[in-house]
Amino acid sequence: MTTKPSGPTPPYPAHWENVADLRVFRTTAGEWEKLIGWRTDMRKRGWKLLKISSEDQEVVAIFGRTKNDRPTP
Secondary structure (H helix, E strand, C coil): CCCCCCCCCCCCCCCHHHHEEEEEEEEEHHHHHHCHHHHHHHHHCCCEEEEEEEECCEEEEEEEEEHHHCCCC
16 A cells, blocks of 8 residues: 655646646745746746745745756756
């Protein structure tokens, strides 16, 4: 019998993991606004902002890139 590890539920649908590499970023709204350069750099590296939401005082951003878009080593 296998069990899932107990922990927080990811803030995205489980099937996203089958087709994409995902990165979840959590910060405050004020800090998120200061990270415009970092967000631009993520897009240049092939990451797309898939979803952004707020939970209490926290901004939750999910970046992803399809597994086919990975750079080759």
